[in-house]
Amino acid sequence: MTDTDVAPAAPAVPADPPKAPSRIRRRAWIVTALLVVFMMINFADKSVLGLAAEEIRQDLGLSASAFGLASSAFFLLFSLSGAAVGLLADRVRPKWLLLIMAVLWSVSQAPLAVGGGLAVLIASRVLLGAAEGPAYPVAQQTTLSWFPNHRRNLPGALIVLGITLGVLVAAPVLTWLINHHGWRSAVAAVALAGVVWTLLWIPFGGEGPYATMSDNDPPAEAASDDGPRTGNGTGAGTTGEAQPKMPYRRILATRTWIGVTVGYFSTYWVIAFALVWLPSYLRDGLGYSSAVSTQLLMLFWGLSGILVLGQAGLTGWMMRRGITSRRARGWVGGALLLTSGVSCLSLLVAPAGAVTVVLLIGAFGLAGAMGSIAATTIMELAPANRRGGALGTMNAVVTTAGLIAPTLIGSLVDTHGAEGYRYAVLITGALLLVGGTAAVTLINPDRDARLLSV
Numbered sequence: 001m002t003d004t005d006v007a008p009a010a011p012a013v014p015a016d017p018p019k020a021p022s023r024i025r026r027r028a029w030i031v032t033a034l035l036v037v038f039m040m041i042n043f044a045d046k047s048v049l050g051l052a053a054e055e056i057r058q059d060l061g062l063s064a065s066a067f068g069l070a071s072s073a074f075f076l077l078f079s080l081s082g083a084a085v086g087l088l089a090d091r092v093r094p095k096w097l098l099l100i101m102a103v104l105w106s107v108s109q110a111p112l113a114v115g116g117g118l119a120v121l122i123a124s125r126v127l128l129g130a131a132e133g134p135a136y137p138v139a140q141q142t143t144l145s146w147f148p149n150h151r152r153n154l155p156g157a158l159i160v161l162g163i164t165l166g167v168l169v170a171a172p173v174l175t176w177l178i179n180h181h182g183w184r185s186a187v188a189a190v191a192l193a194g195v196v197w198t199l200l201w202i203p204f205g206g207e208g209p210y211a212t213m214s215d216n217d218p219p220a221e222a223a224s225d226d227g228p229r230t231g232n233g234t235g236a237g238t239t240g241e242a243q244p245k246m247p248y249r250r251i252l253a254t255r256t257w258i259g260v261t262v263g264y265f266s267t268y269w270v271i272a273f274a275l276v277w278l279p280s281y282l283r284d285g286l287g288y289s290s291a292v293s294t295q296l297l298m299l300f301w302g303l304s305g306i307l308v309l310g311q312a313g314l315t316g317w318m319m320r321r322g323i324t325s326r327r328a329r330g331w332v333g334g335a336l337l338l339t340s341g342v343s344c345l346s347l348l349v350a351p352a353g354a355v356t357v358v359l360l361i362g363a364f365g366l367a368g369a370m371g372s373i374a375a376t377t378i379m380e381l382a383p384a385n386r387r388g389g390a391l392g393t394m395n396a397v398v399t400t401a402g403l404i405a406p407t408l409i410g411s412l413v414d415t416h417g418a419e420g421y422r423y424a425v426l427i428t429g430a431l432l433l434v435g436g437t438a439a440v441t442l443i444n445p446d447r448d449a450r451l452l453s454v
Contacts, residue, residue, distance in 0.1 A: 028146035030204055032155045034197070035139045038098065039162030041197060042135045044170035044190045045105055045128060046074070050275065051174050052183035059183065060117050071276075073122045075403040077130035079396040085134030086392010087248075090385055094142040095206045097134070099198055104131035106194035113188035133399065137391035140375035146208030149380050150319045156372040157312030164305035164368070167275075168298065212384050246383055250452060251390050256381050259330065259442025263337055264374040264398045266435025267367045270340070272405035273428055274300065274364050277421075280413075285421035286356065296360065303361060304368040311336070311369040315376075325380055330443030333373035334436045340366040341432030347425055363425075367432060370439070374398075381445040383452070 049056065049071055057067050089097055108127035111120050140159055144152045174186040251257055273281075278300075282293035311332060318328035343362030350356050375391065382390040408427070412420035 024146075024209065027204075027206075028155075028208055031146060031206065031208070032143050032158055034201055034205060035098075035143050036158050036162040036165070037197060038102065038139055038201075039135070039159055040166035040169060041102070041105070041190065041193050042132055043163050043166030044174065044193065045109070045132065046275070047167060047170045048174060048183075048186050048190060049074075049125070051171065052178045052186060055178055055183040056121070060121065062118060066118060070118065070121045070125055072403070072407070073125040074129040075399075076126050078133040078402065079399045080133070081130040082133035082137065082399060083392050083396035086137050086395065087389040089134075089138050089141060089388025089392065093207060094138050094145075094388070095201075097138055098142065098205065099201055101131050101135055101138070102194045102198045102201065104128075106191040106198075109187050109191040109194075113184050113191055115184075134392060134395070136371075137375070137395040138388070140372075141379070141388055141391055142205075142207060144376065144379045145211035148210060149376075150316070152376045152379060153312040153316040153319070153372070154309075156376045157308045157369070159375070160308045160368065160372040161305050163271075163371075164301050164308070167301050168305075171298075210384075246386055246452065248386060248389050248393070251382050251386055252393060254381065254448040254452065255442040256330075256377065256445045256448040257390065257394065259438045260374045260377050261394050261397050263333060263370050263435040263439035263443070264394065265401055266337060266341075266431045267370040267374075268398045269401040269405050269428060269431050270364060270367045272402045273409065273424070276406040277409045277413075277424070278364065281421045281424070282360075284418050286352070296357070300361060300364050304365045307336075307366060308369050308372060312372060315373070324444075324446045325377060326444040326446060329373045329377050329445075330439050333370045334439030334441075334443070336366045336369050337432050337436030337439060339436075340364075341429045341436055344425055344429030344432055347429075348422060363429070363432075370435070373439075377443060377445050381449050381452075 053067065056062065062070070085097060085101075105128060108124050108131060112124040116124075136159070140156060143155050143159055147155055170190075174189065177186040177189055274297075279293055279297060282288045282296055283290060288296065315328045315332055318332075319325070340363055343359045343366070347356065347359045347363060350359050374394065378390050378394060379387055409420070409424040412423045414420070416423065
């Protein structure tokens with residue numbers, strides 16, 4: 001083991017780390033559970049249009065192009081709002097930002113639930129996208145503020161698991177509503193879920209003691225929801241004199257931030273591919289029946305969730321034994337992306353049958369863990385008063401994949417027919433290899449955090 005693989009200054013975990021009072025630990029997990037549900041609702045909102053595509057087109061008399069326009073409208077303000085609210089999260093308590101987001105989710109879908117045509121549909125998706133753009137980074141920032149660095153892997157992974165659970169739970173429930181009560185009932189259901197969540201978040205939500213203090217300081221009471229944000233955010237804890245705020249450009253120029261962003265971009269590309277085009281690829285590109293395609297989709301998402309938890313366990317185990325984030329996060333995340341990329345490219349030459357299924361699982365199931373790795377790494381890298389902006393800007397860059405991938409793949413399919421899926425898989429595999437290489441070679445938050453402190 002080289003000097004760069006183990007922190008040269010302080011160990012990754014204090015020799016006798018202080019334990020948080022049981023009341024704080026209990027509330028930490030309550031907040032985490034609420035934010036897992038928050039992400040489930042987030043992805044249920046995203047799923048409605050795809051699940052009810054045929055019903056919406058028939059009811060509103062939409063062409064495929066018009067429906068595609070409505071689908072793309074979701075991402076019109078998605079990345080922009082993600083960056084803007086991420087920066088705002090360093091000045092306004094994330095508790096209230098999350099509350100406003102959830103309220104806007106419900107408000108944006110209420111008119112569509114009771115009536116309206118294409119104009120209402122597009123307006124609803126634009127507002128929903130703007131409200132959901134910052135959801136993931138702010139949810140991660142809030143969750144991880146309850147845990148010290150070496151304990152963040154599991155809660156961070158659980159937030160990512162909320163994405164998988166949202167898809168797995170929403171698909172059968174919303175499909176049943178669509179089939180028995182019409183597609184507007186499904187829109188009303190997810191809007192109502194947002195209202196219920198806000199009523200629970202008001203009394204139980206909030207930031208944790210690590211929002212404005214060093215990871216190694218003893219846990220304290222959570223900050224008052226109404227009081228000013230305290231702490232200098234420079235890793236000096238809640239005591240001492242305040243230091244000037246670090247320019248965001250210094251954080252965004254670090255090799256770690258760049259490596260995390262490139263790696264996570266390739267993951268989000270896979271997610272966009274899976275959400276929009278994977279069912280069609282399984283049917284039209286690989287020849288599976290609709291029933292088998294549905295079973296494979298559930299398998300991919302389910303195994304992805306299990307893998308996210310497994311990665312969190314492995315990463316946490318490594319860090320508690322003094323292995324730095326360069327290996328525990330950067331190398332583990334990079335290895336998963338590289339394996340996913342190789343599996344993706346192997347699909348192009350693999351024979352049909354069991355081998356194809358294994359490669360599909362590897363290609364679309366392994367990359368998801370990078371989402372939690374990206375969030376925990378940025379939380380470790382950035383000073384406390386710059387975490388929201390660093391996470392939000394990363395998410396804004398990454399989620400452009402959600403706008404580019406569906407459009408590009410659709411164009412390839414229109415131009416080349418079923419063969420277009422092979423080009424899409426080739427591009428996806430290449431991006432995963434680039435993302436994995438960036439994660440392995442660039443992510444080193446221990447080093448870059450020290451450089452930022454100079």
